[in-house]
Amino acid sequence: MRALRKKLLRDLWRLRVPCLTIALLVGSGIASFVTAVASAASMKASRDAFYAEGRIGDVFAQLVRAPRSLLERVRELPGVAAVEGRVIDDCRVVVEGGSEPVVARFVSAPPGEGHLDTLTILRGRRPLPGSPDEVVLSEVFASTWGLEPGSRLGAVVEGRALSLRVVGTGVSPVYVFPMGRTGLSDPRHFGIVWMDDGSLAKGAGYDGAFDDLVAELEPGADRREVMRRVDDLLEPYGGLGAVAREDAPSPHVVDQKIQGMVRLSRTLPAIFLGVAAFLLNVLLVRLVTTQREQTATLKALGYGTGELVMHYLGFATAICAAGAVLGVGLGALGARAMVALYARYFVFPVFVFRMEAWAVGVATLLAFAAGLGGTLRAVLRAVSIPAAEAMRPPAPASQHRTFLDRLPVRVPAVVRMVARDIERRPGRLLLSSASIALATGIVLAGSALGDSMEEVLRLQFEVSRREDVSVTLVHARPWRAVREAAHLPGVLAAEGLRVVPVRLRSATRERTSAILGLPEAMRLRHLLDAERHEIPLPAGLSLSRILAERLAVHPGDRLEVEVLEGERQRLEIPVSGLVDDLFGMSGYMDATTVSRMLGEAPQVDQILVQASPGALDVAELGLDRLPMTGYVSRPELERGLLHAEIADVFTSMSVVLALFAAVIAVGVVYNNARIALETRSRDLATMRILGFTRAELAAVLLGEQSVQIVLGVLPGLALGRALGQLWLSTIDPEMLRVPTILHPSSYAAAACVVGAAAVVSALIVRRRSDRLDLVSVLKARD
């Protein structure tokens, strides 16, 4: 068997380049699998460890204000193991050197460890009890602003300016991914500030009271029932509805990320391993065909069929083993890179790296499954031919006429040659084209993510939101606040929004949301229809399309609207229309109707302002000083931030996907062209002798490859769009709806990436065809 092993090694060496390209494909598949699985496992392990250690809590509830004595009643509810109340207040903060509006969520932190959703200190220390100026900042916010223990920070809490001292940075389980109002990581404009609970309660006017509740449930408790009872208890205190842990913003995003990676671990590797299996099949079929007589000789010499099967499978096994080693190595590096990238947005006290043995085992099994799946049949068929038959050359393949022969025009013989070879192996052409289509699709899907997100930004910030500055008020104010704003220097126009927190109930479902009261003839906000065209505000109550879907209601159906503030009315309102907004889920109504519905004088929670040209700073300064101004934000800055984040994530992703696609395209084109060269070397050499030039020969050799590329790229573009749509559909639609957009330049780029990879591979093979040994090829009988 040693001699057979030597033969295997020499065959591998002789075919090293095609073997290498296939090993790279296997490696890419395994790497993408290991990266996705290890990233998901790392994130999950980090999450689970931190949630357990930091006692994240099972149920959360926000309310307006309740006495601390209420906590005891919540604790007595069946199924509740522990409960804590805290004070949360969104306030403006002023960072030295920053001119942009920054909002911080102040969260009370009780002294000591072991509390629910406990604060873990990363740098520095906890705020000391009774030290109202000491704060701990969320890590990403602090590092974004260059703040560290010892830095100072200004804040406006309940209208009072405070000077705060940073004593540490930290994180609590429910703020692993602190989300600004945009629903994305926004550490430049949003951060978490923990303060000693007594000091914050006193400063915010919540002495002996709380506005946020965290509850831990007993194992096996009926969570839905607990949430219902918590809601009942909190209702008189302005409860906004209990939320289960997985629906809380940060845990929801963390879970989504993990699920996204798990999904990715199923699609991308399947593509690579499928293409690798196909190419291995092509290579092995060619190898066993050319070695037909050798196989017969080995059989005649006494080797058994089993030994020969193992010998040829060894070929596939060696390639897949190399791919598996490469893939596991690259995957480990990729996973580390992913974990490092995620660690910039998701803050766990310890972001553990976990690459479990089972993942490596499964990856290796997948590699071998691809290898054996692609080759076993071909090998079995080849070695089962009786030795005497295999000693003779195989019967010539049957030839037949093609559709070209039925054309009324004369087709050159070389074109007919290519066409017949293609027609003789339609399966190979189909699979090659399918592989090219996948490669094109992968590149385009990467672009779809970037293009579509850019479109979301365009729609949100150019079509939907037209204001230069928006002012969020601490509490609702009478509508005259809009007129006050409109008269400020630098302000060209101002409009107001009423934001009413509500719980919406249909016959079977309910959702907590908000109804936006919009002024009639509004100019600074625009609603969109399904085609993303502006529409006027419909009369009555309109819902975000996704909200209507979640509530299973259609226009004309009635909804119970429970107002979660003020008089807490319960109203029955018909749904009059649907709105295709992009972010979040809301109801929309005319502001006058809202005030009539609530039985109140017209009020406003948010003021939208259009500034005079060049007077944005002046306008912002004035708005900043208006009574009850919570925070002032510029959509333009939000857009810049989102753009940077999208560019950060999607650009690197596009590059990786383009590299993956190039590996596929090179693998397919190089291998097919190389095998075509080997299969046809005799024909090609004959043609050279007959007087064909090298260029004419290359046209014949690469003709079939061109056909498979053309046939692959076009459906690949359609596939890319579909794949992009599939990947975009993994974004939680309740947070963000992304229309699938692809610019013409992205289609061109995808075709170019695959085309360029194919051309390079073809040129490499052409160099080999240029060096055909004419004399020796003719000496051999085919």
Next chain:
Amino acid sequence: MPDPAPAPVIAARALTKTYGMGDATVSALRGIDFDLLRGEVVVLLGPSGSGKSTLLNILGGLDVPTSGAVSYAGALLSPATEDTLTRFRREHIGFVFQFYNLIPSLTAAENVELVADISRSPMPVGTALDLVGLGPRRGHFPSEMSGGEQQRVAIARAIVKRPEILLCDEPTGALDAATGRLVLEVLERVHRDLATTVALVTHNAPIAAMADRVVTLKDGSIASDVRNAVRRPASEVTW
């Protein structure tokens, strides 16, 4: 006054060809002078390894000599670029091989057409096939034809461009005697009807009877160069 000797269409001088390096060097040709005269039929005879195929390949621009010179119609072919040799083969040489070397995915007519497509003034494909007696088989693929038929298609393919020179390397080597004789008759007819110069390599001595001249090679050198007093028709050649 005797007829002036025909001009050589291809002339080779002091040709050597060595393969390998150092101790492993093998000399296939050892300083050969050879003229292929216009309009003649030459048979190159010799045992395996005598250098006859190497000489034929160099004359046809398929291979280049290690040293020495080859000229075509007075113009030096060596040293020549790959492109010059390709053009030389395309325009002036017709090749016939031992194993036919037809393109399996093309029919008989299309195999001939393959060369007609790249020639300046080819004869009609049908005419070429008629010349080798295969007009009725024009639509058949190589796999549907016998060895002799395939070799005749190869000859039709070689002559469709009206080459001045037909170089045949063991054209009957893979055929039985009767079929081989048929192929030789076709070559004879091509020579007669088209006035093509023919050089034929074989190790089969009886074939020499149909030649104007018989050149015998041995160990890379010309052992003898004999003009036949009488040329026998191919139909009378037996082996």
